[in-house]
Structure formats: structure tokens, C-alpha cells
């Protein structure tokens with residue numbers, strides 16, 4: 397089944413604290429009053445300007461294997477290669493915040509509101525992740541309605557451009573999911589427009605399927621192992 | 634405290650209106666524009682850069698300070714031009730063809746301008762030849778390229794190769810950056826410098842200019 401997901405702007409507004417972390421402000425460092433005001437302003441703009449939209453399409457493991465193979469440029473071995481065959485449910489997904497947010501960021505830079513522009517950018521990046529969460533919840537609901545969501549089932553998202561899944565995999569993903577329906581297009585460089593968009597696969601299954609050791613070729617050069625935190629969360633429920 | 638130190642201090646605090654006010658006052662006192670720039674604005678911005686590198690202040694503080702810097706610089710610029718004071722260097726900056734990621738490049742641009750460089754920002758999705766054409770047309774010393782995608786990293790290599798082909802090596806230098814770019818990659822493609830963030834980019838560019 398293929399399903400568009402209605403996401404409201406309110407669903408994607410991040411916590412102010414999370415935006416601070418996104419700007420590399422360490423935990424425990426209190427933002428001064430002026431900065432807090434900018435943060436609130438950025439979140440107001442985000443609420444007014446984002447038009448979040450999402451889409452997911454269930455896909456069988458063998459068909460996903462084909463999409464995942466893409467143009468044959470993935471690393472020789474990847475975590476997802478071992479994860480997807482064990483999944484009890486798979487869905488390709490795409491989300492976007494729409495064009496307006498990026499336009500607003502450009503505009504704010506142009507009028508030299510650097511701090512506000514940068515805060516809005518960080519908040520919008522997190523909003524794209526939250527839009528992904530909304531689609532994930534919807535997929536979980538579909539699985540549950542079909543009796544496929546057990547107590548130990550955990551959902552995690554995997555994206556082209558991460559963990560050995562080559563960016564060119566976007567092409568096969570787009571051919572199959574057709575996210576142009578929600579206004580996302582793919583460039584030759586496999587970048588999506590609008591910029592604040594995300595794509596990938598949601599894999600559902602027992603928590604343990606998401607667990608992997610960092611021994612893959614992609615792990616060697618990885619400077620941002622966000623997988624560790626994701627795995628920890630999946631395993632701890 | 635003298636007025637230039639006050640400018641530096643207000644700039645550090647990101648007080649753009651105060652910086653503009655004090656700069657106006659300093660101009661009215663007939664202080665040399667270059668002095669106001671060096672001992673007021675740039676002195677303040679240097680402290681912010683140092684504190685940022687030492688993790689004593691964070692990105693939002695730097696950006697507020699940069700805005701204050703521009704508030705003063707806008708007033709000084711016509712006077713610096715009148716006095717024939719050259720910028721610290723001229724830099725062409727852009728995100729390479731195929732990529733639309735802008736924010737990192739913008740931050741680098743802000744920091745470079747904040748350090749007194751003239752930055753000509755070509756925006757994003759910039760084809761290789763445009764970097765070089767812009768550099769030659771504007772007599773720039775340096776080309777700064779940004780990308781956040783592995784798929785567009787080869788464009789940086791093309792620009793460096795094109796500089797070589799056109800016999801401009803040594804005349805136009807290159808600095809590269811962006812999430813997937815590394816110092817090793819920069820070396821491999823023959824770029825002159827790499828930086829992982831804006832504040833270190835300023836240091837690298839200063840060093841390149843000193844070597845030139």
C-alpha cells in the first residue's frame with residue numbers, strides 16, 4: 397500500500413533545547429535572553445512557513461533488495477544489507493517541509509539576519525526529521541492495524557547517503573515511490589528539492605535486527621556515528 | 634576606555650546598534666578609518682573568533698557579533714575606499730554545481746568578511762568555469778568552494794584542474810570545505826587549503842594570503 401501522510405506544522409516544531417543542540421551549543425549552556433527571543437522567532441517562522449508532507453509505500457523484502465541495489469554503487473557490505481531481509485515490514489518513505497522555509501532562510505541571510513537565519517535552518521533540519529517521525533508513526537499504525545506490530549517491534553529509518561547506501565540509490569527509490577506527488581524532485585546529483593527533505597526506508601522488526609557492530613567499510617571513515625544512539629534507543633524501547 | 638576598545642567590546646557582545654553609534658562617533662572624531670577597522674571592529678571580531686575556537690562562545694554569539702561587525706563596516710567602507718585601503722584579500726565563494734546546501738558556505742563567508750576580506754558570494758549550484766571567470770574578472774586571490782554531498786565533490790577537482798589548465802596556479806588559490814570534504818581529499822585534488830569550519834577557515838586564508 398502507498399499512502400500520503402497529512403502532517404501539520406505543529407507536528408514538526410522541535411523543542412528549543414533540541415535546536416540549541418543542533419547548533420552545537422553544549423548541554424547546560426544557557427542561552428541568553430536575546431538568543432532565546434531569536435529562537436522563539438525562528439520557531440514562529442517555522443510554524444508559519446513549513447508545509448510538511450509525507451509519503452510512504454510498503455514494499456516486500458525482495459523488491460526492496462532490488463531498490464536497495466540501485467545502480468550497484470553501494471559499499472560491498474552494509475548494515476542495511478543484513479537488516480532488511482529480517483524485517484517484518486518495510487516501507488519506502490519521503491518527507492519534505494516544502495520550499496517556503498528554505499526561501500525564508502535565504503531571505504534572512506540576504507537581509508543579514510545571520511543568527512535568525514542559522515537558527516531557523518537548524519530548526520528546519522530538525523523539523524524534517526520530525527516529519528520523518530510522523531510518517532514512521534503512521535506506518536506503525538498500519539502495521540498495528542494488520543496485527544503486525546508486536547511488543548518488541550521497533551521501527552528505524554535508513555537513508556541513501558548513509559551507512560554505505562550510495563546516494564545514487566535515490567534514483568531507484570524515487571522511481572518506485574514517486575515522491576513528486578508531494579512536491580519532491582530529484583536532481584542529477586541525487587539531491588532532493590526542496591532542500592529540507594528526507595527519503596529512505598522504514599524497517600520494522602524485533603529490536604535486535606537493528607543492532608550491528610561498527611565493523612562495516614562505511615564505519616571506518618564515519619565521523620558522525622548517529623547509528624549508535626539510534627540502536628541504543630531501539631534496544632531500550 | 635578609548636572609543637576603539639569600546640567598539641571592540643560592544644562588537645563582542647553583538648550590540649549592532651551600539652557598534653554603529655560608536656563607529657559614527659569615531660568617524661566624527663576624525664580617527665583614521667583603517668584604525669577604527671583594525672583596532673575597533675577587527676579587534677573585537679578576533680576575540681570572538683578566538684573564544685569560539687576555545688568553545689567559550691557559540692555560533693549564535695558569533696553571528697550576532699558578525700551582524701554588529703557589518704553595522705560598523707557599512708559606515709567605514711566608503712571611507713576605506715576613499716583612502717585607498719585595500720581589503721585583506723578578495724575571495725570568490727560558492728557551493729559547487731549540483732549542490733544547494735548553503736548554510737555552511739554562508740557562515741564561512743560571514744566569518745571571512747568579519748575578518749576584513751572582501752567576499753564575492755556566487756551562491757549555490759555554481760558551475761566550475763563560473764568560479765574561475767568570477768575570480769579573474771574581479772582580480773580575486775582565492776576561490777572557496779563548499780559542498781555537502783559526495784556526489785558533487787568531484788566538481789572541486791574540476792575547478793582546481795581548470796585553474797591549472799588556464800595557467801592560473803599560484804595566482805588564484807583554492808580552499809575547500811563541507812561535511813564530506815577532508816584535508817586528505819583537499820590534498821589529493823590539489824586544493825591549497827581545507828577547513829572544517831568558518832573560524833579555522835579564516836586562519837587558513839590568512840596563512841595563504843601571507844604566503845602569497
Ligand code: B12
Nearest residue numbers: 555557587588591594595737777779782783810811812830
Ligand atoms: C542537517 C542535515 C540535513 C538536513 C538538512 C540539510 C541542510 N543543511 O539544509 C536534512 C535532515 C533535511 C537532511 C537531509 C538529507 N541529508 Co543530510 N545532513 C545534515 C547534517 C547532519 C548537517 C548539515 C548541516 O546543516 N550542517 C551545519 C552547517 C553549518 O555545517 P556545514 O554545512 O558542514 O558547514 C561547515 C563546514 O563544513 C565548513 N564549510 C562548509 N563549506 C565550506 C566551504 C569552505 C571554503 C570552507 C573552508 C569550509 C566550509 O564550515 C561550515 C561552518 O562551520 C549532515 C551531516 C554533517 N555532519 O554535516 C548531513 C549530510 C549532509 N546529509 C546527508 C544525506 C545523505 C542526506 C539525505 C540525502 C538523506 C536522505 N536520503 O534523505 C537528505 C538529502 C536532502 C536533500 N534535499 O536531498 C549526508 C551526505 C552524504 C553524501 N554521501 O553526500 C550527510 C553528510 C550525512 C552523512 N551521511 O554523513 N540533511
